[in-house]
Amino acid sequence: MLMMTNIAELTEVIIEEGVKIVTTGAGTPKSYMPIWKEAGIIVIPVVPSVMIAKRMAKLGADAVIAEGTEAGGHVGETTTMALLPQIADAVDVPVIGAGGIADGRGIAAAFALGASGVQIGTRFLATEECPVHENFKQAVLKAGDRDTTVTGRKAGSPVRSIKNKMIKEYLRLEDLDVGRDELETLTLGSLRKAVQEGDTDNGSVMAGQIAGLITDIKPCREVIEEMMQEAEQVASQLKI
Structure with missing residues (x-):
């Protein structure tokens, strides 16, 4: 957010186009949260710490993405395994796990640590549809x-x-x-x-x-189906 200078303009476009969900990162959405919420938009910030997760929940975030330092791009310092359960215990909104997840085992682990969902990035770089x-x-x-x-x-x-x-x-x-x-x-x-x-x-x-x-390039559908099948198998074995 802090790295972009046209947030006000983008906010208007988001509302005009009827965007339903907005995720934010690399800064705080504090100034725009009330505008998006008034427009009925679901806001999900990416957070690298418990402190920021609490702050975002207090501002009215509908959920938070707890992203560990294993992730690609802009990162914090805490690993996903340490960060995810701490944030899950600290806020009352759904927590989405991110960073270091690329297969069903990672998905199952994220749910075991308190996640309500996962965000996966790097695995989808190696897909046929990725531009x-x-x-x-x-x-x-x-x-x-x-x-x-x-x-x-x-x-x-x-x-x-x-x-x-x-x-x-x-x-x-x-x-x-x-x-x-x-x-x-x-x-x-x-x-x-x-x-x-x-x-x-x-x-x-x-x-x-x-x-x-990651060792191969596949269609997104195949990647998702394989991950979900593996996650269900692992969760069943661990009785998650």
Whole structure:
């Protein structure tokens, strides 16, 4: 939210187009929550901590997405396994688990930890319907359990991506304590480079740690059906 300058304009479009559900992240929706709620929109913020989860619930959030540091993109510091049950115990709204979930075992684990649902991102990068460049998909398939890292912690804007030439240069500059402007110059347009142009060396290939579990590209329907079947099997065995 804080990283965008046209939120007011987007809010008007959201209401005009009759959008039913809005998720928010990378900032607080405090200023726009009353407007969305008045329009009957369900608001679900992504939260990285118990404190922020409580704050969002107090503001009127209909649910919260408890996203652990395993996730791709902008992240917090707490792992999903530690974060999810603490948030589930702290708020009275439904909690959606996210970060490090890519199969039925992860879904079952999230429910065991108190989630009412899950949000899955990285697994769907490697699907036929995902519009990212083929090189991006292949980078996800090739990634192992140690192939992602977090940049931007010193600047207060941590992001998890697959390691590449650009990420290594960012980390080098970060260690040298260069200014934020220089770091932003390095990453300017980097997500577009990876997603649209397929430049997985100089682009930002945002993906979670669970990328190491992904080995094939399938249709979304097949991925969902397989995950749900496995989740039901695991839950049955554990009597969740």
